[in-house]
Amino acid sequence: EAGVTQFPSHSVIEKGQTVTLRCDPISGHDNLYWYRRVMGKEIKFLLHFVKESKQDESGMPNNRFLAERTGGTYSTLKVQPAELEDSGVYFCASSLLGNSPLHFGNGTRLTVT
Amino acid sequence: GENVEQHPSTLSVQEGDSAVIKCTYSDSASNYFPWYKQELGKRPQLIIDIRSNVGEKKDQRIAVTLNKTAKHFSLHITETQPEDSAVYFCAASEGGSNYQLIWGAGTKLIIKP
Numbered sequence: 001e002a003g004v005t006q007f008p009s010h011s012v013i014e015k016g017q018t019v020t021l022r023c024d025p026i027s028g029h030d031n032l033y034w035y036r037r038v039m040g041k042e043i044k045f046l047l048h049f050v051k052e053s054k055q056d057e058s059g060m061p062n063n064r065f066l067a068e069r070t071g072g073t074y075s076t077l078k079v080q081p082a083e084l085e086d087s088g089v090y091f092c093a094s095s096l097l098g099n100s101p102l103h104f105g106n107g108t109r110l111t112v113t
Numbered sequence: 114g115e116n117v118e119q120h121p122s123t124l125s126v127q128e129g130d131s132a133v134i135k136c137t138y139s140d141s142a143s144n145y146f147p148w149y150k151q152e153l154g155k156r157p158q159l160i161i162d163i164r165s166n167v168g169e170k171k172d173q174r175i176a177v178t179l180n181k182t183a184k185h186f187s188l189h190i191t192e193t194q195p196e197d198s199a200v201y202f203c204a205a206s207e208g209g210s211n212y213q214l215i216w217g218a219g220t221k222l223i224i225k226p
């Protein structure tokens with residue numbers, strides 16, 4: 001089966017610009033998660049979708065981050081406007097059930113200059 | 114807040130020797146402890162996990178031990194091989210969640226030929 005795919009793999013933008021990250025989960029996985037690893041620190045949870053609904057968005061850092069999953073398939077994570085501290089690697093993961101192991105994508109490395 | 118401490122940050126072992134990575138967690142409600150391996154430029158992949166009702170789990174050359182009283186768990190890799198070189202992340206669940214994970218900062222494992 002195809003794994004979780006993320007696009008782009010790298011993105012370099014200037015402070016104040018907007019960036020949209022995309023995640024395509026494994027087909028049939030209702031559960032989709034966003035995580036990020038900033039400045040080589042630990043990976044932190046951002047939010048969890050079950051189909052198109054936001055089940056848990058307690059990890060979203062502020063209102064500059066907007067995640068959507070229209071139709072319950074792929075998801076986008078928009079950062080607007082981007083700040084320097086947003087630089088890091090953004091991972092998407094999916095799982096079949098809520099208590100199933102997570103399958104991660106390769107991540108998007110975001111650099112804000 | 115709750116946290117997971119992971120040690121060491123870098124571990125260099127001779128090929129064929131064993132490697133041990135240790136994590137301690139603070140959330141007494143944690144009951145799920147996965148380990149992920151991330152090779153350079155690739156996605157984090159689940160290599161082994163353990164739940165709190167089990168003290169040890171083994172899968173070929175990889176084993177994980179859990180001490181709930183002391184709140185620590187360890188990854189053991191025996192007969193290390195060059196392909197074991199990667200960054201390893203431990204995580205502990207927040208309560209019973211499978212995805213709301215508190216991550217360690219990662220251990221870079223280097224296998225010397």
